[in-house]
Amino acid sequence: MEQAEALPPHQRPSIRELGRRTEAAETPFRARNVEDIQRRIATRDLLPSVAPPRAAAPAAPAEPPLVTVARTGNRLLVAAACDAARALGLHPGMAATQARALVPGLDVCDADPRADAALLDALALYAARRWTPRAAVAGADGLFLDLSGVAHLFGGEERMCARILRFCARAGYRARIAVAGTPGAAHALARFGPAPLSLCPPGGEPDALAPLPLAALRLEEDALATARRLGLERIGDLVAMPRGPLQRRFGRQTLTRLDQALGRAAEPIDPVVPEEAPRAELRFAEPIATPEAIAQAMAELMARLIDDLAKAGLAARILTLAGDRVDGAAQSITIGTARATRDSRHLLRLLGMKIETIEPGYGLDALRLIAVRTEPLGPETVAGALTGEPPSADLAPLVDRLAGRIGARHLFRLSAVESDVPERSVRRTGPLGAVHPWPDYPRPVRLLSPPERVENVVALLPDLPPRRFTWRGRAYRIARADGPERIFGEWWRRTAEAEAVRDYFQVEDEGGERFWLYRRGDGVDVATGDLSWYLHGVFA
Amino acid sequence: MVPSPARSERLEALKAEVRAIESAGVAGTRECLPFGVESIDARLAGGGLACAALHEVAADRPGLSDDAAATLFLAAVAARRCAANGTVLWALARRDLFAPGLAMAGLPPDNVLYAECGRDEDVLAVMEEGLRHGGLDAVIGEVRKVPMAATRRLQLAAEEGGTMALMLKRWRRQEEDPLAAPSAAVTRWRVGCAPSQPLPVAGIGRPRWRLDLARQRGGEPHHWIMEGPDAKGCLALPDGAEHRPNPARAAA
Numbered sequence: 205m206e207q208a209e210a211l212p213p214h215q216r217p218s219i220r221e222l223g224r225r226t227e228a229a230e231t232p233f234r235a236r237n238v239e240d241i242q243r244r245i246a247t248r249d250l251l252p253s254v255a256p257p258r259a260a261a262p263a264a265p266a267e268p269p270l271v272t273v274a275r276t277g278n279r280l281l282v283a284a285a286c287d288a289a290r291a292l293g294l295h296p297g298m299a300a301t302q303a304r305a306l307v308p309g310l311d312v313c314d315a316d317p318r319a320d321a322a323l324l325d326a327l328a329l330y331a332a333r334r335w336t337p338r339a340a341v342a343g344a345d346g347l348f349l350d351l352s353g354v355a356h357l358f359g360g361e362e363r364m365c366a367r368i369l370r371f372c373a374r375a376g377y378r379a380r381i382a383v384a385g386t387p388g389a390a391h392a393l394a395r396f397g398p399a400p401l402s403l404c405p406p407g408g409e410p411d412a413l414a415p416l417p418l419a420a421l422r423l424e425e426d427a428l429a430t431a432r433r434l435g436l437e438r439i440g441d442l443v444a445m446p447r448g449p450l451q452r453r454f455g456r457q458t459l460t461r462l463d464q465a466l467g468r469a470a471e472p473i474d475p476v477v478p479e480e481a482p483r484a485e486l487r488f489a490e491p492i493a494t495p496e497a498i499a500q501a502m503a504e505l506m507a508r509l510i511d512d513l514a515k516a517g518l519a520a521r522i523l524t525l526a527g528d529r530v531d532g533a534a535q536s537i538t539i540g541t542a543r544a545t546r547d548s549r550h551l552l553r554l555l556g557m558k559i560e561t562i563e564p565g566y567g568l569d570a571l572r573l574i575a576v577r578t579e580p581l582g583p584e585t586v587a588g589a590l591t592g593e594p595p596s597a598d599l600a601p602l603v604d605r606l607a608g609r610i611g612a613r614h615l616f617r618l619s620a621v622e623s624d625v626p627e628r629s630v631r632r633t634g635p636l637g638a639v640h641p642w643p644d645y646p647r648p649v650r651l652l653s654p655p656e657r658v659e660n661v662v663a664l665l666p667d668l669p670p671r672r673f674t675w676r677g678r679a680y681r682i683a684r685a686d687g688p689e690r691i692f693g694e695w696w697r698r699t700a701e702a703e704a705v706r707d708y709f710q711v712e713d714e715g716g717e718r719f720w721l722y723r724r725g726d727g728v729d730v731a732t733g734d735l736s737w738y739l740h741g742v743f744a
Numbered sequence: 745m746v747p748s749p750a751r752s753e754r755l756e757a758l759k760a761e762v763r764a765i766e767s768a769g770v771a772g773t774r775e776c777l778p779f780g781v782e783s784i785d786a787r788l789a790g791g792g793l794a795c796a797a798l799h800e801v802a803a804d805r806p807g808l809s810d811d812a813a814a815t816l817f818l819a820a821v822a823a824r825r826c827a828a829n830g831t832v833l834w835a836l837a838r839r840d841l842f843a844p845g846l847a848m849a850g851l852p853p854d855n856v857l858y859a860e861c862g863r864d865e866d867v868l869a870v871m872e873e874g875l876r877h878g879g880l881d882a883v884i885g886e887v888r889k890v891p892m893a894a895t896r897r898l899q900l901a902a903e904e905g906g907t908m909a910l911m912l913k914r915w916r917r918q919e920e921d922p923l924a925a926p927s928a929a930v931t932r933w934r935v936g937c938a939p940s941q942p943l944p945v946a947g948i949g950r951p952r953w954r955l956d957l958a959r960q961r962g963g964e965p966h967h968w969i970m971e972g973p974d975a976k977g978c979l980a981l982p983d984g985a986e987h988r989p990n991p992a993r994a995a996a
Contacts, residue, residue, distance in 0.1 A: 597879025599831060599857070605873055606859055614860040618843040618853050630843055639853040642844040644975075649812040649819075651842035683939065686948040712948055716937035717809035741842060742808045744816035744937070744951060744972060 269307055272315040273300040283315040320344065328476045335368065338475040343422075346394065348387055348473045365401050384409055387473055388465030392420035392439070409466055414440030421461045427454045439465075482516065483574040484508035491530050491567025495559055498527075498568070502555055505573035506548045519544035519581030525555055527568040535562045540612060542603040542636050544579035550601050557608045603635045624691050625706075626740060627653060645689070646710060648720045648741025655738035658721065663737075666727030669709040673721065675739050680713040687711075690726065705732040710743065718743035763962070777825050777908070780978055781970070784955075788931070789963035793821065797930040798899045798909040802922040804936025804954060806915035813953050814935040815841070816849050816973060818910050822882040823850035823977030825908050830881035833874040835859045835867045837886040837914075850977035855881075868894050875901035875909055882908040888916050895928040923958050931960040938969055941982060950974075952982060 269289035271282045280300040289310070294303045304310055324341050331339040331349055335358070338350035349368075351361060358364035365381045372379035382393030384404035389412065393402050396416045404412045413420070416439050418431050430453060436442060442450065442462060451459050463469035484505045492498060502525060513519060521544050526536040539554040562568075607615050616632040619639035623629050626647070633639055656675065663670035669685030687709035693701030706722045713719070720741035725733025776792035778785045785791050793799055801818055803810035822832045834841075834856055843853055859874075861867045867885045874883040875898065883902075890913070902909040911929065913922035923932050934956035940949045951972035957965050971980045 597831070597877075599877075599879060602874065602877040602879065603857075606870055609869060609873065610859060610861055610866055616858050616860075617856065618858060620844075620853070626842070626844075635857055641852050641854070642847055644848075645844075647844035647848060648842055649815050649845035650808055650840045651845075652840065684942065684948045685946075710948055712940060712951075714939065716939040716952060717807075718812075718937065718948070718951060719809075741845070742812040743845070744809075744813040744953075 268309050268311045269294070270311040270313070271300075271303055272313055274315040274317070317344070325476070329478055332476050332478050335364070338473065340473040340475050342387070342391060342473075346391065348390070350473065350475070351383065361403060362401075365403070369401060384412070386465055386467045387471050388422070388461060389413055389467075391422065392416050392465060396420040410443060413465060414438060414443065418442065421458075421465055423454075423458055423461055427458045430454060481574050481576055482509060482512050482518065482578065483572055484512065485570060485572045487570045488568070491564075491569055493564040493567040498559060498562060498564070498571070499552075499556065501571050502559075502573070503548075503552060505571060506552055506555075509573050509575060510546050510548045510551075513546055513575060513578065516578075517580055517582060518575070518578040519546045520551065520575045520577070521579055522575070522577040523551060523555070524572075524574045524576050525562075526572045526574065527562060527564070528570045529564065529568055530566045533565065535564070535568070537561055538576070539604075539608065540577075541600065542607065542634075543600040544581045545600065546581060547601070550604065554604055554608050557605070600636065607635075623694065625694060626651060626691075628694075646686075646743070648718075648743045651741045652739060655722070655740040658737045658739050661723075661737040663723070665735075667707065669711055670721060670737065673737060673739075675719075680717070680719070682711045683714045685709055685711040688723075691722075703729075703731045708740070759962075777821070780824075781981055783981060784968060784970075784979070787957065787963065787966045789960060793908070794930050795825070795908050796903050796906045798895060798902050798911065798928065800895075800911045800913055800923065800927055800929040800932040802913040802932075802934055803915060804934045804956065806918050810936045811914065813937050813951075813972075814912055814933075816845070817933070817935045817953070817955075818884050818912055819846045819849040819851045820973035820977035820979065821910060822884055822908075823855075823973070826851065826855050826881040831855060831857050831879070833857050833859060833870070833880050833883045835861050835870045835874075835883070835885040837861060837864070837867055837888070848975065849973040850975055864888055864890065868898065871898060871909060871911075872901045875905045875907045878905040878907060880905075880907050882910055884910045884912065886912045886914060888914050888922075890925070890927065892926045892928065899928045899930070932958045934958050950980075953979075955979075 267288075269286055269292055271285045271289050271294055273280050274283040275281075282294060282296050282298050282300055282303050284296055285294045285303075289303075289307065292307050294307060294310075300312065304312065321341075321344070324345070324347070328339050328341045328347050331347060336349050336351060336354045338352075340348045342348045351364070355361045355364050358367060361383050365383060369379055369381060378400075380394050380397070380400045382390045382397050382402045382404065384390040384393055385406055386409060389404060389409040392413055393404060393416070396419070397412075402412075417437060418428055418439060421439060421442075423431075431437075431442075434453075439462075442458075443466070447459065450462075460469055464471040486501050486505055488501075492501065505525075509520075509523075520541065522538060522540045524536055524538045526534060529535055537555065537558040539551070539558065541551070541554070545551065603615060615635045617635060617637060617639050618630050619633045619637075620642045621629055621631045629642065658673040658675045660672065660674040660679070661670045662672050667688050669687050670682055672679060672681045674680070688707035689709075691706045691708060693704030693706075695702040704724070705726045706724060707726060708720060708722045711719050711721055719739055720743060721737055721739055723733070723735060723737050725735045727735065774790055774797075775795040776788075776790045777795055778792035779788075799821075801814045803814045826832050832851065832855055836858055839860070841858075843856070846856065847853065859870045861870055864887045867887050868890065871883050871885040874880050890911070895911075898909050898911070901907075915922055923934065934954075936954040936956075938952040938954045940952045943949045953970050953972060955968045955970045957967070959965055969982060971982050973979055
């Protein structure tokens, strides 16, 4: 700060530029480790924007060293190497063939810069939601977080950074953080600083940067080459030089970078903006408490929200009505719809079904209606308008109302599954989803789950239907029967089913009652079952 | 006593008046769903099951077999009522319904929407909601005990939505007839298993049911032996049944 005041007025950085900035950045070589882990857990939905996964285990020592390779022109170069590989002398930039020759058993996989960038974007978005409203992606391997006015919320800069580091460790990344007054200094310290977590005191940037190599300044390659030729290695060497010759030798860009790092020139960051769910809000001069008033406010909110959604071409799938009570307690109700809709009457009716679950207490100060989940909704063709087919009725409103009454998971259609085992042949699908029919085999109307054991079965082995059996204490004499229908166990599910066989018989007793019985085992080979009999279903 | 012509004329006029009062609010004539079996349709007032009305079905005896027969009877009626791209809402009370079995009676999976309800009140509420929606072809509910007022509500909802309401009344106790309770249903049926026709070869033939029309509004009860539904949900008369004496009348 004193340093800034010592500058002539036109060179002083703006107040905003003096705001503290921080940066979490993986160092170039450690970033390889990121990729390494990413490759292993990407399939587990590691999107940090949702929740950090627990799998933070550092690479097991037994695993072979890993490098990623990228094609540069005609050559295949190592793009990144894990710690183990670096310990063996591999480094980014060497030829892939050389790396393979040096380390037998090396694990080589292709670099995926696009996936890396997407992951970094997701991290930036998470940071923007979780830590600071201003977060941006820095280069290919870092993030800028603007800490102005947020560090105290997390217990100060140091504790906040430690917390971010812990988060990164949990998510499976090794990260380095530097806090400094300018993005340039934070960038340099994070990548070339002495410790994973370095805090640069206000105004201490020149001292902190002085021992760092010139590469930390984000200089261009030919400027770096010139500096090497001239014997300049540290940033301190550059700072000590007069500005005029510096610009002549290295170009304007170098000077700008130096000024940006030292806070003499502005460097605005371009923050990512998380998308926000469409919402409408009402604040009341007098708190409201009656259901009628809430319903009226709800209608007003709905009109506004539907208007916004219609302009954006969206429609609601999940709506939340949240209210702030006078005593600070939050109240909310949530509804879902089976299909995206902008029908305000229908949505209001769904909300109205739950309105009594709001406890207004001494009154509600404010009400918010938030479209938590939306989907695009455009005009649709009406089936059968020209061909003369009868249009099928729209069931979505009915489904929503029933789901509001008995719960969405209790409303379903049943669809076929490719399995011959009866209890596995049925699967629940969504109430408006497509379903598949079953093959035409005789099947009972009621299926017992689990099948019930029947006793005193008289049947001739191996494949004749039973003559009589006892079920639930009553004896049945079989008059007619059909079968067997043999169903084999599904060995791909459980090893116990590898040999299992069920022989199903459709039987009718003397009174006309029809049952579906099965015998475990084929009656010849003992391994297929123990020849016990079960009743699995009842025909009509 | 033989009723005099004048008296029967007056009776007819009164009946017509009552019918007019009963069907007040229902536009036009009542649409009916015939069984397609002459001997049943001739006995039903209106020549079939009224489409916008409540019908009750119960198993003849407690036990799973007659219950399954009653279920399949409902499924067959709903299948005949349901258009190709129509939907039947089935409010379940228990989890033992096996959908592939319903497909046997002509009710394929894409025509059925299931609602799993824990209690009878939920079943009734779901049925009423479905009936009032008007876009469904039929609504089926499995209940144990229904108060008279609830059946009236369902009947009114069915008339309002023009949807057929089918109610499976299940046995609660051994000795309590589910159809004994008063109800506003237009027809009330009992279905039970009967021994099927022996085949000349080993195997099992088409199932047979004892179909009992226990009560109907504007008509007489009756009793049939029928063969179970085919793949389109059509019942059929057994061979030679026309010449057999009616078992109900023979017993009486």
